[in-house]
Amino acid sequence: MRAASIKKLLAPLILAGASTSNFAVELGRIEGFGPVSRGFAGGGVAHATGAAAIILNPAELLSNKPGHEFMVQVSEIQAAIDVRNEQTHEIVHTANLGNNRGPYDLPEVAYSYRGDDWAFGAGIFAAAGFGIEYGRDSFLSTTTTGNVATGLESSGRLTALRIPIALAWQARPTLRLGAALDIVNLGLNIATLYDAKQVRMLVQQDRASGGLVTIVGALPTLAGVHLDFVNDHPIAGGLSGWGIGGRVGASWQVSPQTSLALAYEFETQLTDLRGKGRLTAVDILNNHIPVDGLGRFEDMQLPAAFVVGVSHQASTSVAVIADLRRTYWRKMLGDARFSYRAEGGLFDGQEMNALLALGFNNITSLTLGAQWSPNDRWTFRSGASHAVQQLVKDNNFSGAFPTLTRNHLVVNASYLWQSQYEFTFGCTYAWTPPVHNPGNNTASIPPIKGRNHQITPVISYRLAF
Template sequence: MRKHTKLAIGLLGVPLMAASGFAWSTEGLRLEGYGAVSRAMGGTALAQDVGVAGMMVNPATLSMAPEGRRFSLGADVITADIVNEDLTTGEQVRSSDRGQNRGPYVAPQIGYTVNRGDWAFGVGAFALGGLGTEYGSDSFLSDGTSGTATGLENSSRLLVVDIPFALSFRVNESLSIGATVDAVWSGMNLNLLLGANQVGSLIADGRVSGSLLGTLATLPALDGAHLSFTREHPLSSGADAWGVSGRLGLSWRASDNTRVGAAYNFGTRLNDLQGDAVLTAVDLVAGQIPIKGHVEITDFQMPASLGFGVTHELRDHWRVSLDVSRVFWRDVLKDIHVGFTSDGGDDLNLVVPQNYKDQTIVAVGSAYSIGDWVLRAGYRHGTEVVPDRDLFVTLPVTPTRILSTGFSYRLSTRSQIDFAYSHNLEIDRSNPQNTNTGNPVRTTESQDNFVLNYALNF
């Protein structure tokens, strides 16, 4: 499977090569919009033509394009600033200045569409979402429950790449319908230290099982357990899997100035993520005991979503958009199931609580045309996804309020550049529990993200 993964992603070409350092947390695990046009308008895309990236939200919008072909090439640039503070000791660690893969991070966007008569076809490759952190090996996150330094890394990287094959049909002058069938690849890197008190909490909750549990119990002074499956490689991860997804959409012109859109995005059907791993038992007497083996993350999926949108032309050169979406996180991330099997056949199974909640997202955007320029702005607000008690500092999913702006500039009658800047307003949350954190931890996070596309019509 890993051989096929490298080959398939390699066929996507140079744009995906830029994703080697991709690691951030966004709206849950998802990006807050696809393509610079949508991102600059708060991620709105359900009831307007946002270019080839429309196939990632509502494929019916592809029918809004004129006869011909469109090609777009671009990238997301993500800069996240995450600070974690141990509320017991006062120690702090910042993600932005630690580790080998610290930001800014880059993710791909490439797409191609053809409009012929009443039909539109498209194919692309986009980063569907991801998250990540780099805390290095010398912060309080790398200390065992006793406070003893372990020198072990704490980091994460999740990349989900969506490859949609889109189709849209213009039923009449007012109504278009569309659909996609998507190939989806997900790759995860993880270095995670659980203190002995965290392991004890998981055991007490019935969330740990397997023959290796007895082995850990025989150690004289267990101080923690570290799980690592990471590959420093631009086109692969420590554990990965392929799967499928898809979406259905419609676009309806309610009047000369108003268009309504709706879309349902199916949740992914990914195989279990698998890869080589090392489980290290950290003991104050026996030292560090690494155990090589295989890791499997069971049924780790991206959620389904349902959205409705409306775009209204206030004047010939000015339009506003509103999208409302519901993302069904609760169906896919109640727990994270991690299984480890040693080369000798012993196993350890962890069920890590997450208790994600369904998320409601409201996005508004505006675009104003003046000469060769289109100026855009927007705002996006989402409800919180994960409860405070289940926050993981290596799996942050905190941003909920996003301001955005951007522009398009027409280079010629056939080409233009699109740019967007979005700022995830700082959010401050604390986890008071000791299952997902050794001590109570306060997390603050903000982001400055950019999108740049080149679009060609021919």
């Protein structure tokens, strides 16, 4: 009876881990790609952004100088995340305890060629690479039910890789059109503990079905359930999938000094994220009952986004940009589905399906940037961006994942050597207001407050030939 009750309580927990790392994708999109967009805090959809235009607005490949360009860039996210238990006043800080959970180096490599009225580009971009590592000894590894210090890991990581191929066409003297097709890989690591109270709440809300979720009775001694889908690898996740994505863009040269642009990024078409992992039931005496199996997040995609931007050359040395971006997270991760099949042992072949309200909001972000070139060698850029909405609603905020960094300030400087070689150095500071979850819900039993700020140094190199 004890084993049967435990396995029926396991089902709803898997999906709760889905929200562990999705903030990373929005983070990467806000901060931009390539030295120019990075210097504008992620903006520049209507501006000449070099080879990085293939992942921003492919039409802007035609704003590059004729000929070839090669770009390589590396940024390193150094996050400072803390979560406070408002009942016990314990604060847990993210750390670099794991082999692959921080700092996060995001490489970008791209090549482009511009002809007279057409352009081509291809590249590899780390579209996200972010996570958390809280170790095994904090309140996030301790159940509220029975106050059991489980010693189980609390961590998470997401990696998203895009490999785009882009074409651009000069349709009219003042109109540029472009499109890109991406090969996309998404990898997710999750190690999260959920209290027995959270499990029962999910069951009471009818968000679980299948052989493992038909609740006959609750095990009185159950304290919590731990979910572990972690692949200790620099790129691959415990759950991963491949697919395609892409974007289209158009730029209109309103005047010699001003251009307007529109770009639309399609939601990805990825396979279900699959991987082998372990669920561990823990009782109030800290006895562990592991259940190995195969997990699958169904139809988890990167969201569609729409961007409108303007670029204006105020003088021969000064340019300014403004972008407005809308990212449609609500459709993709308002709810999420997870299925699980136990493999081996007492639970071999048992299946379950679960649905969890992750509470993601659509995000509107505004970006402003400026560029100053005092001479032919030096270019200085600065930008700021602000996300109007909080990505996850308060009641869905969990200590198992970081909050969105809603505000970004960026500066960078580029030096051109021998008219071919450009070196850029820059830094981003990002922060967000505290996010509060009042507790006693499926995301957290104790009331919690989360904060996140980070510094991201960036170095890049561009070669024109």
